[in-house]
Amino acid sequence: MLSHKIPILGFIYAIDCIFGIGKMKGQSSIQVKNTLDFARNEVISVPVSQLKSFLSNNKEGDLRIKDHQNNFLPIQWIDYDSDGKKDELLFLAAVEAKKTNNYTIMADGKTPVPESPVTTYSRLAPERVDDYAWENDKIAFRVYGPKGQQEAVQGIKSSTLSSGVDIWLKRTEKSIINKWYKGYLTDPMFYHKDTRGEGYDPYHVGNSRGTGGIGIWSKDSLQVSQNFVTSKTIAEGPLRTVFELTYHPWSEYGVTETKRISLDLGSNFSKFESNFTAEKKVPNYIIGITLHNNEGQTQLNNKNGWYLHWEKIDDAFVGEGIVVEPAIVEKSWARKSKVADQSNLLVVTKPKQKLVYYAGFAWQKSGQIKTIQDWENILQKQSQIIAAPLLIKIK
Structure with a gap:
């Protein structure tokens, strides 16, 4: 059969070339x-x-x-x-x-x-000190910069001293970063109120890990960096936004960190890639999720590398999560404390020069989830996606 097909294919290719098809x-x-x-x-x-x-x-x-x-x-x-x-x-x-x-x-x-009718987006936001914010059609995040740290040390209440990751609860596929920061200029509570049907920011980070902040667990305490010191936008467009943050050396181990964060269209998870150098041998790196006032439910799945927090914020539930390669996990636990912002779900990873993990969330009012089981299913699928990426062959 093969010997009969070869001349037919050759004839078709010749016809394609005559009509200008197949010139590529x-x-x-x-x-x-x-x-x-x-x-x-x-x-x-x-x-x-x-x-x-x-x-x-x-x-x-x-x-x-x-x-x-x-x-x-x-x-x-x-x-x-x-x-x-x-x-x-x-x-x-x-x-x-x-x-x-x-x-x-x-x-x-x-x-x-x-x-594309929807997009990814990220930028430095000098409208509110110097946040760096990023989003796609499902979720939005922000982290805090050096001017915010300086003002927080001076006692200015509108600024934040933290390397935790803030989440913005959105229920629109449209980009909201520019609109919300513009509104902030005339009303500091603009994006803290869900009055436009787009969502809002009720999430408290403080000095906690927020959703996906990192640290080092040492001597029964959590050591963390302060705000990022430089930011660089690498890409923002219809399918992926990418940027890098750097941090001053932190912890007793003298850790210097460059963090690359990316977010794809349609995903509930940002990808975090932290590259470290250290003056002393580091015992571990941890990834965390704030437990706020020790409320909500947690699930720790070391076998599959996903970690869940489910909590009610105002009148709706939010699921936050971390997904990481199981082979790098040493242990995990929900650490509860009476000290403000010190209650965190903690995932302890082996101290590698590069730490890669995913952190994200889903909000009931976005329509993406209804129950904790829905969020668990999304985390389980994300762990499978990491373990079995799509296979690509170029011909």
């Missing part, structure tokens, strides 16, 4: 395989090094991607090291359980790249 040289497809038993809708990262053949024959700006239904997809290029050269190509892949999808790479400078 280089890679022509991306195969994406989902080995898990649930559907996945995830951002795919393709290193530019794997597109050399295509880009040597076609302009970067002409690259387009079509799905198996012949629809053009939104794409995003990222230059991670700011050298003016693209390092990675992103697109969103929707793959059913135990299925494989094929995406077509083509050169078509005449067809515009589709605009």
Whole structure:
């Protein structure tokens, strides 16, 4: 049978060339395989090094991607090291359980790249001292900068001294960062009230770990850094936002930290990548979630590497969580204290030079979850996604 097919394929290719189809040289497809038993809708990262053949024959700006239904997809290029050269190509892949999808790479400078109705976004926010805030279509976060630390030390109540991670409860797919900070300029309580149907910020961080802050557990106490000292936006666009924060040396071990944070469209979890150097041998690194006033429920799953907190804030429940590779976890526990902001769910990890983990949340009023079981299922799926990433083959 094979000997009969070869000339037919050759004939089809020849016809394609006559009519101007198939002129593109280089890679022509991306195969994406989902080995898990649930559907996945995830951002795919393709290193530019794997597109050399295509880009040597076609302009970067002409690259387009079509799905198996012949629809053009939104794409995003990222230059991670700011050298003016693209390092990675992103697109969103929707793959059913135990299925494989094929995406077509083509050169078509005449067809515009589709605009996404939703996006990711991040920036430094000098409107409120110097927060750094980031969001996608589901969730939003912020952390606190050096001016905020300086003002907090001076006793200015509107500023925060903390390396904890704040969460903003949003119930709109639209971007809210710019709108909420603009409102803050005339009303400091603007985003602390849920009066516009978009959500609000009722979450208290203080000196706790918030949702995903880190530290070192030593001598029966938690040692943490202070506010970040520098920030750098690497990318913000329809599919992924990426930025980096640096911190002054902290703890008795003289730890210097650079933290890269990214958030993909459609995800309930930010990815945190902390790179450390230390003057002394470090016993561990911990990841934490505030337990506020020791209320709510916790679940600790060392086997699968996910950790859950479920609490009621005002009139609705919020689920916060951490997901990490189980192999790096030493132990975990819910540490309760009578001291303000010192009650945290703590995940103790082996002291590596690079710590990678995911932290995120879901709010009942966003419509994403109704029960603690819903949130548990999302955490379980995220742990499976980390363990079994989509398989990508470029042809």
